[in-house]
Amino acid sequence: MAIAPGSTNIVASTTMREDEWSQLLARLATAGDEGVFARLFRHFAPLVKGFYLSNGGLTPESADELVQEVMVKVWRKAAGFDPRKSSASTWIFTIARNSRIDYLRKHASNEAATSTLESEDIWSEGTDNPPFVYLQQSLDQRDIDILLSELPQEQRECLFKVYLEGKSHADLAEELNLPLGTVKSRIRLGLSRLKSAVNL
């Protein structure tokens, strides 16, 4: 995972994000502009596809299909995006995560057929989904980026693998050839740094 050089001396103190993608997404939210959407698409569609492929469980064809679904949702839900509450990448992550869950359930078995729930009922998507009313954000995306980049490599690796490769803690322990307890404590340490930073 690359670390942006010099990122550690950025002090994020403003509530408004300078992240251009979040600004663009906010513009899409208010204007519904196809040109703006095309720029977002060119940036995020390949990212979501790459993210899906590293996640496992999807063929490139099904990843393409899902990426399109995600981007349609980005358009449709854009009005609910609030750059003060979320960055574009986090907002799109939640949509991509939920779409993948529904897709895998639909294709894995007949499970989804008997369910009255969809992923959106269980995982809040974006920032517009009651009952998940967000509290005032204590850390913004850039703070998180910085904190993550400052974590020791071994802790960061364990954290990211949960997201990127869909590893359970037990899978990770096997892959890294470490006792489960060690993996858990790395994740726990990483998390506690993030947690303690909230109250800065």
Added chain:
Amino acid sequence: MARYHPEDELLLEYAAGRTDWAVSICVAAHLHFCPSCREQVAKFNRIGGHCLEQADKVDVPEDALNSVMAMIRTESRGEKAPNPTKAAPAVKPAFQQLPPVIQKLIPDSGKVRWSFVTPALKAARLETGQDKYEVCFHRIKKGGTVAEHDHNGRELTLVLQGRFSDENGTYSVGDFLMKQPGETHRPTATLDQDCLCLSVQEAPVKLTGLVGRVINPFLRVRPG
């Protein structure tokens, strides 16, 4: 305000979309009651955003943008009412106070089918579209004690109404407990009211008390 919470590792796996369906339902229901865990999940979502931003880009087909634009235009021309399939579910009075995710598990009739487990415990199985876990309401009669039992798999309990206590503490609405295989406990509802819990069990429960031998495990409770 809930005092017993899922561990951070579980919230992390939930935010990453890695938790089993039934476990996720239980976590989501806890989040309904718990602002601090919601905050925590929001933070873990941001780790997800970070991972997405750092993913290796993989090209999508050249015509993908056009297909997506075509879908969007078709959709907006259709002037569909927003989420036509998701009309607000009919209010089910007995369950009005429950988290929305739990209300959606209640059949349209508004009734769940209670089965007698012990004099102190009734259970009603909920259909969640998965079979790895048994998802039930448990209703402990006020002042009633559930036979001591241990677990072959994980058991998650979320208090929905009332309170119960066991050897380790007293649990109120929103409290989230996870028992590991081998852990035993003996829940007792408080005297003032019945206690309603969501129970998510990974594998059949063995009753270990004296009385327990003649009692069916909760998992054998089936509607009908």
